[in-house]
Amino acid sequence: MTRVGVIGGGGWLGKALLLPALADGLIVEEALTVSSRSGAVAGFEPWPHVRQTNSNAELAANADVVVLSVRPQDLDAIALDLSGKLVISVMAMVSLDDLATRFKARRIIRAMPNAAAEKRLSFTPWLASPDVTDADCAFADRFFNASGQARRITTEAELDYFTALTGSGPAFLAAFADAMISDAVTKGIEHGIAERAVRQLFLGGSALMAGSEQTPAEIVQTFLDYAGTTAAGLEAMAAADIRTPIAHGLTAAAAKAAAGTRRQ
Ligand SMILES: NC(=O)C1=CN([C@@H]2O[C@H](COP(=O)(O)OP(=O)(O)OC[C@H]3O[C@@H](n4cnc5c(N)ncnc54)[C@H](OP(=O)(O)O)[C@@H]3O)[C@@H](O)[C@H]2O)C=CC1
Numbered sequence: 001m002t003r004v005g006v007i008g009g010g011g012w013l014g015k016a017l018l019l020p021a022l023a024d025g026l027i028v029e030e031a032l033t034v035s036s037r038s039g040a041v042a043g044f045e046p047w048p049h050v051r052q053t054n055s056n057a058e059l060a061a062n063a064d065v066v067v068l069s070v071r072p073q074d075l076d077a078i079a080l081d082l083s084g085k086l087v088i089s090v091m092a093m094v095s096l097d098d099l100a101t102r103f104k105a106r107r108i109i110r111a112m113p114n115a116a117a118e119k120r121l122s123f124t125p126w127l128a129s130p131d132v133t134d135a136d137c138a139f140a141d142r143f144f145n146a147s148g149q150a151r152r153i154t155t156e157a158e159l160d161y162f163t164a165l166t167g168s169g170p171a172f173l174a175a176f177a178d179a180m181i182s183d184a185v186t187k188g189i190e191h192g193i194a195e196r197a198v199r200q201l202f203l204g205g206s207a208l209m210a211g212s213e214q215t216p217a218e219i220v221q222t223f224l225d226y227a228g229t230t231a232a233g234l235e236a237m238a239a240a241d242i243r244t245p246i247a248h249g250l251t252a253a254a255a256k257a258a259a260g261t262r263r264q
């Protein structure tokens, strides 16, 4: 029975990762400790034997695997010797080297889930430091697959890029959706109807795209070949260079992630 401690486990991402893992029996409630500064978080009521604490030292003493899930600005307050343990960080902007130095750890996995973990729909790339064992990798892969699709990657540069591309979860899609809603409202559609319509559009469009044998580029081409109203819209978007602001946004987010992991 792997003993797991999640520092910040009651937060947004921590809970989104833990509830599926508990529901699947991947983590046993008696073997889980979550910490927070208050020492008591909501959300674990179906698992009353989950240990809650405000002491990260107590958490570490009861864990073989320590998961770090606090905001980057809160990390400096956490001083622990985690040598001998598997350390899994889901934090943006904190590098393997930084984690190794802070926590005297040699077996470290960095992962980048997203907020869709709470729906078991995260895409979660992860990478391992050289001393991580096959058993550690198997545990991490099972843990992250409980809340979506996990994929092992090999470099921190890739992880920094994925922090922008998929770590952002619904944020960039929400920006696109909000632009569509705003346009609909300026054309006289009532806001509530526009919002309902666009939410349903994203749900339906995402389901089609996720299940389609066509690539996204092929789906676009299908509509261009159809040569109807949607083709007119796609051509106007291409003429307005829709790809450039998207690339700028991803580049800025990835640059912030990378700048954070370079800081020591
Ligand atoms: N949210 C997201 O979509 C994503 C987040 N991440 C990463 O996940 C990490 C967590 O983010 P998120 O869950 O959003 O943040 P939250 O603020 O929701 O959760 C962080 C939790 O950490 C707890 N905490 C803070 N300081 C301590 C401490 N000293 N000891 C124990 N617990 C502490 C807080 O609880 P309290 O205040 O009670 O102490 C809080 O519940 C971040 O590093 C972020 O980069 C990565 C990908 C996606």
Ligand SMILES: O=C(O)[C@@H]1CCC=N1
Pocket: 092, 163, 167, 168, 169
């Ligand atoms: O926006 C952030 O900083 C966090 C990390 C990746 C996604 N959300």
